[in-house]
Amino acid sequence: MNAFRKRTFTLPLLAESLAAAGLHLPVLLSSLIRSSLTPALREQVMLAVTSVNDCRYCDWVHTGLALENGVDLTQLAGLLEQPLESLDDDSAVAILFGKHFADSQRRPSAAARDKLRQHFSPWQRRQIMAWIHAIYYANLTGNSADATLARLNGRPVDGNPFTQALAGALGAPVLALIWWNSRRSGRKAMAGL
Helix, strand or coil: CCCECCCCCCHHHHHHHHHHHHHHHHHHHHHHHCCCCCHHHHHHHHHHHHHHHCCHHHHHHHHHHHHHCCCCHHHHHHHCCCCHHHCCHHHHHHHHHHHHHHHCCCCCCHHHHHHHHHHCCHHHHHHHHHHHHHHHHHHHHHHHHHHHHHHHCCCCECCCHHHHHHHHHHHHHHHHHHHHHHHHHHHHHHHHC
């Protein structure tokens, strides 16, 4: 039986990520109502972070939202491979920054922060960071819940079972809703065939 190897929370990372997501929540909500950036860019940035953390729940939700918000299918298919030629410089910088943020486990380099600063106003950067903190927290919450499920099914799992169960419990209502919607959407698609 293959081991569960997705990135999950440690207790310090859970505390840090939860606090950052909470602090950025007002900006996130504001950006959903009146953003100075496009919804398509928001979804591209969120998918870039998700591509690193590999959360199945976030991948399902944000792929659908990306399509609903006008992300081109070809561009979406290649987004995670990073063929950025079809994007403007600002979009490419935001997407690569999101990916770098996740790759560096929330510790982007000064050069990456400077690049973001060169391309976006302070308010736009706050919105991008709010999206990134929210999706990073959501990704590792989903992965931690899946680690708990994998452990219950007898699969070997790295990481702290208590922290993974705690993170999964914190996200359980949202994850259950996403799972239920994915099942319902799957049944509708099958009925339409």
